[in-house]
Amino acid sequence: MSKALTKAKGFKKSKSGTYLSIASTAFGAIGVAKQAKKARTEHDTLRLIDAAVSAAAIVTGLAILYRELRRLGDDDVLLG
Template sequence: MSALTKAKGFKKSKSGTYLSMAATAFGAIGVAKRLKSARAEKDTLVLIDATVSAAAIVTGLAILYRELKRLGDDDVLLG
């Protein structure tokens, strides 16, 4: 099995999904800092941008959570 095939399989695994969730949550830290600074500077455009980014992070985490649940449903030991 090639390294590329293993990498593609990892993306669809539980471990890969957890790693994606952690990376997405880590991105939320930067967005929170941008929201805080935009509010302090009263910069409406940056505030809107950070809010849209926060919504994208929440949506991404919801999609990854759904994928994690789907992977859990395929588990033979659970069913």
């Protein structure tokens, strides 16, 4: 495995990487909100259901990332 790939995998599990993941996931929520608004104005039930399922996935993803961030914080305390 290359050094750059190893470094990239380490970043993904770092606090900075987790914050970046939270930001990008939250940014995805903007698209889902727009989709839901459009579905409501067009009375498109199927798209509204899709937006609701996507929103649930975003909330779940953010909860998992938050848990990971807390876990990383706990590790830092143990190391210090």
